Amino acid sequence: MANQILIADDDARIRDVVRFALEDSGFQITEAATGLEALDRFGETPADLVVLDIGMPDMDGLDACREIRQKSNVPILFLTARDEEIDRILGFQLGGDDYVTKPFSPRELVLRIRAILARSASPAPADDVTVVQDLRLDENAHRCTLSEVELQLTGIEFSVLATLAKSPDRVFSRSQLIEQVYGQNTYLSGRTVDSHIRNIRQKARAAGYPDLIQTVHGIGVKLGVCQC
Template structure:
């Protein structure tokens, strides 16, 4: 199979520890910029020129993160993300042509991990990629339990009464922050700083989207009180009953 554009020869990866980035954009120049920056940072890359090809790669290849353009013809980034989330929790970083909060909120509701606006600095893009992947790394001392909720940070897994709670890397980081301090009320800006870093400019609506996703996924497993709102103050871990 060809190494460029939409195909990859898996035998080209001589380092099993190399993380693999899928770059999805209909603009070959943007793909080149992202590829050069990612490979210079030590990542392996695969490219796709449209959303459908990207979804096919997710089903066939081991992908560690997707850099996904929103404004593509045929299948835009949002529809592509929906299809990816139907089968995978691989981290997704959206590229957007405008700094539109509506797009960001929708993207986070679909399970995105972060956004970078075009035109972007390749250095910033790589830093965002590293930050997302760091959220998915195993942590030291690792098992947390609260009610029916169990979190194994070393194995990066979460369960409610033995049933797997499938979370994105960012959702896992949010819930981990709440689990570490189960009796503390967190305001949204506090959580954004813990998950995205102290210099993040993301709005509180971003955190609302992640919390909504966690609640929805937990409710599907019968847990309606995984995160509770303390009105006028913030949110905290709930009783996690089932």
């Protein structure tokens, strides 16, 4: 069955571009022109992934994401005309899985959506639990805990941390993390990974683990101290 994608953008031309690209790739599409309309459409026709423009009237994409996250873990990809760090960080903190900056390549958008859906659809092996010191990652339950504290991670954040935890002594470059998390032949800015790592660090620091991810200057990142 074809995946259902909800596109929310107040620019009809952009909706047309996205719809044509996704329909040509075999997806089914629902559209909305505002944040409030997006919530209505999501309630009427459950989507497998939501594409949210950040700058929409009546309710922007960030507020719409907040509302959706209260009732669903559906993957969310942001569209934004503002390539500012605050948009990326806030979007990921609210539960976004990825973002694309306008103007964008429709082909790249389709590839990112396919990568997100493939990762979401892949069942975790039975009893797939990774434990490193106080860190415990349960991929079946999508649950991450540090000692007794649960970290509320997005799908991408969970995948990034799971990749590091499964090879705790390995240093991963940005490109290696992108390949592990998004799959091969995916072209993303390293800043995307940086934003996810920054969010994981912030959440771990709030749980009392400030050194969960360690930077190895000039090379990349690795799992850091997981024990208080």
